[in-house]
Amino acid sequence: MQDLLRTAAGVAALIAAGLNAGLFFGFTTAVMPGLSGASDTAFIDVMQRINRRILNPRFFSVFFGAPLLALLWAVAATGSGAAPAVPAWAAFALLAGHFLITVAVNVPLNNALEAAGQAGRAADPAQVRARFEGPWNRWSQVRTVLSAAALACAAAGLALL
Numbered sequence: 348m349q350d351l352l353r354t355a356a357g358v359a360a361l362i363a364a365g366l367n368a369g370l371f372f373g374f375t376t377a378v379m380p381g382l383s384g385a386s387d388t389a390f391i392d393v394m395q396r397i398n399r400r401i402l403n404p405r406f407f408s409v410f411f412g413a414p415l416l417a418l419l420w421a422v423a424a425t426g427s428g429a430a431p432a433v434p435a436w437a438a439f440a441l442l443a444g445h446f447l448i449t450v451a452v453n454v455p456l457n458n459a460l461e462a463a464g465q466a467g468r469a470a471d472p473a474q475v476r477a478r479f480e481g482p483w484n485r486w487s488q489v490r491t492v493l494s495a496a497a498l499a500c501a502a503a504g505l506a507l508l
Contacts, residue, residue, distance in 0.1 A: 349423070349427065350427075352423065353420065353423040353424060353427060353508075354505075354508055356416060356419045356420035356423055357420045357424075357431060357435065357501065357504055357505050357508070358505065359412075359416045359420075360413065360416040360417040360419075360420045360435070360438060360501050361498065361501035361502060361505060363409050363412050363413035363416050363417075364413050364417065364438060364442060364494060364497040364498040364501050365498050365501075366409045366413070367409060367410065367413050367442070367445065367494040367497075367498075368491065368494040368495040368497070368498045370406075370409075371445075371487060371490045371491040371494050371495075372491050372495065374487055374491075375484075375487060375488050375491045378397070379480075379484055379487070382394070383480075386472075387472035387473045387475070387476045388472045390476050390480070391460065391463065391472055391475055391476060391479075392465070394457075394460055394479070395460060395461055395465075398457040398460065398461065399461075410446070410449070411446075413442045413446075413494075413497070414439060414442040414443050414445075414446050417435060417438045417439035417442050417497065417501065418439045418443075420435045420438075420439075420501075420504075421435035421436040421438070421439045424504070430507040430508075431503075431504030431505065431507045431508060432504075433504075434500040434501070434503040434504030434507070435500070435501070435504045437496075437497075437500040438497040438498075438500035438501045438504065439497075441493045441494070441496050441497035441500060442493070442494065442497045444493050445489075445490045445493040445494045445497070448486055448489060448490055448493070449490060452482070452483075452486045453483060453486055453487060453490070456479055456482060456483045456486075457483075459478065459479065460475065460479045463475040
């Protein structure tokens with residue numbers, strides 16, 4: 348029974364890591380490049396809309412769930428002496444890093460963008476965008492790499508079962 352629970356935790360962590368990696372990969376490769384050619388006011392408006400809409404139970408369950416599931420899996424694998432303990436702990440560390448970057452960097456940038464007001468009413472839309480876009484994209488790319496690496500670690504750990 349414990350093997351089944353450990354495997355289920357690993358599979359759940361793998362799926363959650365994959366969903367996070369896919370979300371951030373989509374932003375890095377499609378959403379943000381697509382918005383790069385938009386006017387400053389359109390960019391601000393769309394990003395504000397995205398930032399509001401993403402705050403939903405589906406996103407939260409995956410975003411918060413991924414590191415928690417990886418931690419559960421790592422603890423279970425360590426306690427049993429199972430071979431996947433090392434990649435499970437690596438997946439947890441990578442997902443925790445992606446979580447911390449989001450909380451420490453991307454969310455404050457999102458909040459600052461929201462506080463700038465409606466795109467058409469921002470004092471200087473070009474300046475608002477400049478303060479947001481570069482840093483947000485750089486750190487989002489780091490989140491993409493971390494979550495993809497966590498997915499690879501989770502897959503490697505499951506392969507060791």
